[in-house]
Amino acid sequence: MSARYGYLPDKESPSATWTFLENGVNKIMTKLQEGMNLKDYMDLYTAVHNFCTATKPVGPSSSPSHGMSNRGGASLLGEDLYSKLILYLDQHVNGILTQSQSYHGEDLLRFYIREWKRYTTAAEYINNLFRYLNRHWVRREMDEGRKGAYDII
DSSP: OOOOSSSOOOOTTTHHHHHHHHHHHHHHHHHHGGGGHHHHHHHHHHHHHHHHHHSSSOOOOOOOOOOOOOOOOOHHHHHHHHHHHHHHHHHHHHHHHHTTOOHHHHHHHHHHHHHHHHHHHHHHHHHHHHHHHIIIIHHHHHHHHHOOOOOOO
């Protein structure tokens, strides 16, 4: 990874946490075949866990809520990461769509097969990385009947 993961971001800073996570998520989504060491992966997992369990509630989220209500306190902790990850994945998939437009016929099919394999493998890593968020924040949102909350990947 381009950033060294010897440090963890401030668990009460949504922007520092997302910047840290985005670098790792991007590597997983685009360069997983180059490998990722366990320490770096565990640092990413720990950053998600630390942020979701921070005791200091953050201020109102500046990111889109994707159908979630803007409730205060701890509920925003998960919502902020969730919204930023959804935005990242939307942009990533749109980038793949843009790339696909230069292919035709069998080349297009080969492109989609290659990208589908890459995406599904990366999705397993991302799902595990955000497991804590799925088990606690997403599950609570779903249990409370909130529309638009789904397990990550």
